[in-house]
Amino acid sequence: MTIGKLSEFNVRAGNWTLYVERAEMYFKVNEIKKELWLPTLIAAMGDEAYELISNLTSPAKPGESTYEVITQLMKDHLQPKPSFMAERYRFRQRRQQTGENIPQYISELKKLAKHCEFKAVLEENLRDQLVCGLISETIRQRLFTEENLEYTKAVKIACAMEAAERDAAAVEQPGTSVTEPTSGSTSGSGSTEVLHTGVMRRGRGGGTPRGSSNIHSRGQKYVGEVGSGSNAEPCNACGVWSHQVNDCPYRNYVCGKCRQRGHLRKVCPLRTTRDTARRAGRGSGRNLLAHVVAGDQEREAEWSEDDDSLFEEEEIGENLFQLCLNDYKPV
Template sequence: MPIGKLTEFNVRIGNWTLYIERAEMFFKMNEVKTDLWLPTLIAAMGDESYELLSNLTSPDLPSSKTYTEVVSVIKNHLQPKPSFISQRYHFRQRRQNAGESISQYISELKKMAKYCEFKTALEDNLRDQLICGLRSELIRQRLFAEENLVYGKAVTIACAMEAAEKDAAAVEQKTTGGVTDPGGGSETGSAASALNAVNAHSARRSGPGHWGHSELFSEGLGRFTGGVARLRVREGAVPVFCRARPVPYALRERLDDELEGMLRAGVIEPVESADWATPLVLVRKADNELRLQPD
C-alpha cells in the first residue's frame, strides 16, 4: 500500500514547484524507480495538466521526453523566472501590515526574497528590510542601538520585544478597568479608583468631570510636595554612562521643544556632568506627539 497520495495538479492556482517537490518525496517514500517517475507523474497529474503538457511538447508526445524535460517545460510556462530587479523593488517596498505579527512579516520577506538573487547577502538584506519595515518605532530604535547586529539576533530581539509588549498590554487590560462620569470624562486603572473615592465623599459637582474637587483636575503638570525622593542602588554598584543615540533630523526641533517644556515645568534640570546616563527613546504617540522615555 503506497505511503501518502499524489493528487492531481491544479493548473489555475497550483504551484508547480511545490507540486514536484511533493511528488518526488512520494516517489522516494514509495521506492518508485527513477525510470517510472515520468509515467507515474503523467498518470497522477490529471486531464487538464496533461492537456497542457501535450500542447507544450507538440508535435512530440510527452512520453518521448525525459522526466526532467517535462518538469522544466511546465515550470517555464507556469512560472517564468521574474526579473530580479523587479523582485527587489517589491521587496524594498514591503512593510509590516497592521495586525501582522513580526513572525508573519519575516515569513513574507523570506518568500519575496526567493527571486531577488541576494545570494550570500540574503541575511543582510532580510535584516535591513525587517528593521526598515517594522511598525513599532520603539523596536526599530532598539535594533538601531545594537552594534554588529546580525539577522538572527535582530529577529530574536524584535520578536521578544513584540511578545513583551503584548504581555504587558494583556496584564494592563486585566488589572485596569474603565469609569466614565456623566460629564463625559473617562478614567482608567488607579485614576478611576481615585475618582471613585472622591465621588464617594462628594455628591456635588463643580464642573464637567471635576466631581467637587477641581484642584485635582487643574491644567498643567502636578507636583509631589510630600518630601524628598531618594534613589537607592546596591552597595558597590558601578555607574553606567550610555552615550546618546543619534536623533533623526526631522525630530530634532520637536525634541528640543519637549526638553524645553520639561525644563520650564521643573521636570528636569541641566547638569555639567553625571556618573549615570541613559539614552532617550523617542516614541510617537497616537496624537502624533512625542513621548520621551529612557531605554
C-alpha cells in the same frame, strides 16, 4: 502500502514548483524507481495538466520525453523567470503591515527574496529590510543600538520585544470603578459622593453650641454628587450643584450673617453684595444691605422658640461649610 497521496495539479491556481517538490518526496518515500517517476507524475497530474503538457511537447507525446524535460517545460510555461531587478524592487517596498506580526513579516520577506538572486548576501538583505520595515519605532531603535547585528540576532531581539509589548498590553486594564461607598466611606466610582457635615446651631439667647444632634443623632446623611449633576445652577440655599433649593435640607435654616431664613452663611447675598460693592466702589451693595437690615426686626418677631434648631452657628458653622464642595476632586 502507499504513503501519502499525489493529488491532481491545479493549472489555474497551483504552484508547479511546489507540486513537483511534493511529487518527488512522494516518489522517494514510496521507493518508486527513477524510470517510473514520469509515468507516475503523468498519471497523477490530472486531465487539464496533461492536456497542457501535451500541447507543450507536440508533436511528440509527453511519455516519449524525460522527467526533467517535462517538469522544466511546465515550469517555464507556468512560472517564467521574473526580472531580478523587479523582484528586488518589490522586496525593498515591503513593509510590515498593520496586524501582521514579525514572524509573518519575515516569512513574506523570504518569499519575495526567492527570485532576487541575493545568493551569499541573502541574510544581510533580509536583516536590512526587517529593521527598516518594522512598524514599531521602539524595536527599530533597539536594533540600531546593536553592534555587528546579524540576521538571526535581529530576528531574536525583534520577536522577543514584540512578545513583551503584547504581554504588557494584555495585563494593562482600564481603570475599574470602585463599589459604591457605604456609610462613612470616602471613596466612590463615577461621580464623587461627599457626606455633608452636620450644622452647629445655637439659640438666639444661648452661647452653647447644640452640635449636630439634629442630623447625626437621628442617622440622617445628606449626600449629594459634587460637580456631576445636571443642574444649570447651584442650590440657592447651600451652594451645592447636585440639587435645587426645593430639595435642600437647609432651605428653612436661618443665615448666621444676615439673619434671614432660607440659606446658609456661605451663600448669603449680604457677603456677595459687600464684596461686589468693595470692588466696584458703588452704592448698589449698600442699598441691598439696608434692605436686609431693615427686615431683620420683622423676621425676628416671627421666630419662635421652636425655630431655635434652624439657627446656623455663626462662628463654627461658617468654617464647616467653607469646604469647597464644587471644586472637590477625587484622588
